[in-house]
Amino acid sequence: MAERSFKKEVEDLRLGAGDIFHGEGILAVTKALLQSGVAYVGGYQGSPISHLMDVFADANSLLTELGVHFEASASEATAAAMLAASVNYPLRGAVAWKSVVGTNVASDALSNVASGGVTGGALIIVGEDYGEGSSIMQERTHAFAMKSQMWLLDPRPNLTSIVDMVEAGFQLSEASNTPVMLELRVRACHMTGSFLAKDNRRPPLTVSQAAAAPVRDTNRIVLPPANFLHEQEKIEKRWPAALAFIAENKLNEHMGPADGDIGIIVQGGMFNALNRALELLGLSDSFGNSQLPILCLNVTYPLLPSEIAAFCAGKHSVLIVEEGQPEFIEHELNTLLRRADLTTKLYGKGVLPRAGEYGAHVLRDGVAGFLRAAAPALAPPEQAPIVPALAPADVPQRPAGFCTGCPERPIFTAMKLVERELGPSHVSADIGCHLFSILPPFNIGNTTMGYGLGGAGASAFKPDGKRAIAIMGDGGFWHNGLTSGIGNAVFNKDDTVTLIVDNGYSAATGGQDILSSNALNDDRSTRHPIERAVRGVGGNWVRTRTNTYDVAGMRDTLREALTTKQAGPKVIVAQSECMLNKQRREKPLVAKAIKAGKRMTRERFGIDPDTCTGDHSCIRLSGCPSLSVRPNPDPLRQDPIAHVDNSCVGCGLCGEVSHAAVLCPSFYKATLVHNPGRWERLRHALRGRIIASLQNLQARSLAQRSF
């Protein structure tokens, strides 16, 4: 069960011809797939394409009706390999993942499918996680398209263009027997908008029909001599077929006046930002009526030599707007101009920043630079930069961190405490929410090498004394960590400690179920314990801790793992449910039970302002958003005191930390009993009366000595 329910969005998938679909970019893609008669869909969740996976996961009945097979793949490699179904059969298939990381994982299968080629349309939807808000290395998927010769679509960011490109992508794939990549940037995936829907189409051939009549063609398998044949085929058949299809169907668009001295070539995905930049320079309007000729590349690979030559002919200067680096398109354009013997001067990274996201303000400055060089009459006057009103130090950074009550926080608190005893260890981190440990206040983690690779990232360390620690999430564990981390450590007799964070979901990507999820899922097989898998590949020292909030227990287990004499990998499975998902699940249930008059208890934490001295050790060992500071009410003390706000979910970490770290007695847990029974109420009242009388005595003594 994902973080969000997509019931409403699933209904939108049923819209028919003439209806207006309204929603997010990535959801428009899901609808476009069904309209294109897709036979199977797979993928691996991750921002910004998680919602595609989540919606399909919730749309089981619709998919069954249509005869569409959907899988939540184990990894991007699994998803890419799924495209094998389109090799021999006219089945349209689509897979999706976060890129460039997912494409990295998938690239073995992608190379194979691209080499042998496809019969049915194969579409790879990549969410290009580049620029602001990205959490991964800044690279381009473009390189993968080029190296495997898969075509790359980069549609203008509006829903109609995106949806059209999905359909065109399948057709292009079939026309050229080549898998096609559809690149969508983060903001385009999350952009809202609308398009005119079409009816969903049942695939002409379903996966089960295809399986019932197997086809075998050894020429499509990457083995000599076919592999050499494939390379020839790519150049001689598939490439020209793709160029012909792109040209015939006018997948790239011409905007603005037909002729001019100068022009701009732009990646489709950058078009809206470019138009805004031109607007700000007085060279376009809100409707995209540019005063300069623009060639908008909705297909960024391959380029059409004839189209490029035609656009550049007669122009003395052309600007290429290409986000990211290396500037593959710019290089290609220079080659094409040279081959066409054109003298058009090409501007690109010279006037635009070599690296980083291209927002409209970046493009405004870049286009201004281009105009100053190529058409000074159109260039805007130089403007003095606006002096920022606030210095960087005035506004504190706000890095992402663990959520309120996150069960992963106590694991790192325990690590901090062990670090105090045994000194720091080399920590190989992984991908997932747990990577927030590298940020304050924990500052734990030395490297991260990729999803599920926490264990592998520690494998070079063969210490005589101090053991390295590897962290891995349950998501990464099932993605590949079981083999690349644990299996590898067992086989190579590594002595490292691997800490597997088992929170019941692939939490960072939106709370999707995985093999070890505790939830019962009608459509998937869950509840496969991680410990069993670890033991299955030969791990002997395995400890599963079922309550990460028990900081002292976590600390002791970790200490034992770091100091035990037993050889071989030491694996700790730290289990507690993701709090975000737990709250989402339990909060409405509790509220309902309270309303129904059932006895329920609710817990939250607090801090006594008169015993807190404002050292904030507790915050340095936790960093919980609900644990903050407030002005000291004590007229003599000056440092702010710690304070638990109302967002506290009562996870109990604060108290456990003050116990385990011997901090201070200021924390208290308040347990609120809703709808107590009569007997409980009576006992509580009696106790209360005795306590009150003792307090009265105390208050009297206080009054006697008071100021």
Added chain:
Amino acid sequence: MVVPNPEGRISLAILALGGQGGGVLADWILATAEANGFIAQGTSVPGVAQRTGSTIYYIELFPAVGTPPVLALSPVPGDVDIVIASELMEAGRAIQRGFVSAGRTVLIGSTHRIYAIAEKSARHDGRRPSERILEAAFARAGRFIGFDMDEAASRAGSVISSVMLGALAASGALPFPRAAFEAAITAGGIAVPANLRGFAAGWDAAGTAPTSLREQPTEAPAMSLPAPRSATGHTLAARISAELPPGAHRNSLEAVKRLADYQDAAYAALFLDRLKPIADLDDGTDNHKLTAETARGLALWMSYEDTIRVADLKTRDTRLARVRNEVKAGDAELLRVTEYMHPRLQEVCETLPAGLGRFILSSPALRGRLERFFQKGRHVETTQLRWFVPLWLLAQARTYRRGTLRYQEEQHRITAWLGLLTSIARQDVAAATEIALTQRLIKGYGDTFERGLRQFGLIAAAIESRRNAPGLAPLIATLRDAALADETDTALLQALAAANIGVVSPAIA
């Protein structure tokens, strides 16, 4: 001069923290606009920033005229009409990123603070000043509508997103009537009554929000001087006005009030006895800062947190009432309170009569045997008699406090500190004031307390070794800041090394 878009496009950026409902707010705005003849597009970059980091939601609205407009996907500095910030520093971030333009941008920002991790994890006061942001907001925005939206939300029993929508509606920055926004909430169908309450609260508060920095409420209203209410109080207050300079009155009044509460009137009188000689050496610099700060430090040190004090504070009737209020316990709900206490053998012995406590602590065999009973933290449920009664009895041990080991130790430390302060004050009042301020390091419990004591000792030794050198006052201040810079002694040891001061055994410990 920044001009709005001539074709009627409105751009709006929401800066919120993950989990604050920025997405919900964006959805309401989009729905309102679409229902009122606008084409609306919203985008965001959720990803991991959603987990408590700062997130920007960006919206463009365009009057529907037939031809679909080309809308941008991210805010352009200098080209944003409306900025909504869910927290003061996020408003600051919007200004810093250039989204707030003079003469154009309507900035709607909550003035409450959610402290960033660097601010709240500092060992002292790491909070960034709010005034800088407010100043910039009033100076840079076309119009700034700022008030504490978090408080408004909690008063209305709602969430901050609905308050922000109410403030946006009231600002008139969007061409839609109040009912249009409310209709979007209703159509959303989630927690409608609560959201409408929040919306109304935001609408009302926006109308009365301060229009200049001067009207902005200051954060800490000046506290009135404590007035004596008992005969003892009057005697102590009379001594203060007779013996101490006016600049030290506030702290001294607070001090005697605190110490009478902590122990008794005699203990408060001891405070005045100790402070008087310092006051006599004070040359009056900075409104008798030396006396005022010594009063503060002395009172805090004399009211050190021992087990008796903690038991006393935890068992008071006022405390239970405060907890009830804090956790918003309703009348129908029973409240149980559990304390997290971890008294070590050390603290137990410190509460025993000095001789006995010292005997146990100095006998390794006895220590070893007893220590295992104090390895674990205790869950002390103070709403249960079996925990309340012992704790209450411990609080009564106050009358025997003067016989405890801890009392003797602390009085010894206080005397040493005052001794150093007095001797320095004779030659260098500024340096003595810094010594008074350095008492700030002594706080907390267990390891935290010991660390502070150790660092204080290092600084005291440094002072001794530089007693007659010039520039003593700034040196002490530098060392104190270094001590507060981290949890280990790294920065302090570096600062000592930089000042060419060898580390000797602490003079006071």
